[in-house]
Amino acid sequence: MSGTAIEIEGLRKAFGADEVLRGIDLTVRSGEVVCVIGPSGSGKSTLLRCVNLLEEPTGGTIRVNGDEITHPDANLDAIRIGIGMVFQQFNLFPHLTALGNVTVAQRKVLRRDKDEAARIARENLARVGLAGREDAYPARLSGGQQQRVAIARALAMDPSVMLFDEPTSALDPELVGDVLAVMRTLAEDGMTMLVVTHEMSFAREVADRVIFLDGGVVVEEGPAAQVISEPRQARTREFLARVLDPASAGAPAGTVGKEAPE
């Protein structure tokens, strides 16, 4: 248990007859940053969503900080407190201000009193560079700011693990940097992070390890520099060639560089 934050064994997930994850083994140590890359539809989001049981696995076990979240009697709500999640589409609560977004779960779930929740919310908003925007509603914030509020919202629960599902894919290119910078700082501060991303330079610089997922299995796994710069598997090389230089490859570029919804 010591040193192991996430432990996934033989994880399987099928949607009807469609088996999306076909036996995944993955361990993330405390303080480690692991990036998951892979083509669209390879099951990256599903893998991440299984880790906090937003998606119920059809097989295998997942332990987070020693708690087996896949156990039938697991207290999901309690275990999820320790697992922060950041979504591609932010999923901020539009009827609450930035401060409200960051305080609501502290108050209702952790039962922190109003002042303490607000204080912790302000700290975390400042941490993601949004001091002074406490009273703004999500609709008044740019995509990059919204995503940083979402990060602050997760951090305010004092999670031991953070999951990021393509946190910058819905952002305009010029807003990506701010969000990645926050994630980089978080990594430097020792947060355990499991990150699905198409940002290869982020993966290369920040990740300790990179996992290449394709067809529901881990095709290649290793130190970031090795997997991205000198991939061993042909499928990894093919994928990276397409992602790093979309223009040269004939295949569609998948979800890379999708425009923001607004």
Added chain:
Amino acid sequence: MTASSETGQGAPAAGGLTRRQRRRLILGGEYALFLGVIVAVALLADWESLRVNFLNLDVVGDLFPEIITVGLRNTVIYTVTGFVLGLVAGLVLALMRLSSAGPYRWTAMIYIEVFRGLPALLIFIFVGVGVPLAFPGTNLPGGVYGQAALALALVSAAYMAETIRAGIEAVPRGQMEAARSLGMSRARAMRTIIIPQAFRVVIPPLTNELVLLFKDSSLALFIGVSLNERELAKFGQDLASEKGNTTPIVVAGLCYLLVTIPLGYLARRLETRQRRGQR
């Protein structure tokens, strides 16, 4: 209108008129017809008899203040209590309808199908006549007020349930997921995150439902109301027969419009504002 075929844009048509000239001609004809009808009605109608029967100022004077202090007051009481009761029931039904437990879902679905398919009048008769027949001696709290509120709630709960359900389903799935990922239970997420957002979506349709209920409250007269329990329609009816004059019904109608038109306008305003607010 004329049957001449359309030619190219701006080119003279068959009759030698440009399109603009033709349009003016048609418009002029329409105005002339309208004016003609107005003049004919003005000349042929017996204005004095109309005034005496429909807007008799002596009768109008006799209506006040009771038409407001009794009629409108009771209409408002029936509507508001029925609406609140129906809203609570509608919310419960909507949540049952969305429940993962089959029996809840089926019960709500049956209720909704049944009560959307029944005429409001039948429900009022059922509550006002049928229930007292079936259980003699039992009384709803509040007497007629309780019966009217119950009947209106029964009428409206099914509609409101469907409206609220649609509102809840309109909240993106990611909202529930974000709430759950923060450790909220499903019930907690519903209360704190989903329902407040759903209610913003359903305020305009619920305002429309309030307008419908305001009108349907007139059916309370079928419950059998005492003098002081009369709402606008019954009040208008009673005074019309008492005075042998239609004026009370007209004035009661004006009282309805005084409320329904602004409320309907408000609902449309809220609706357009909301549509614009959705980026």
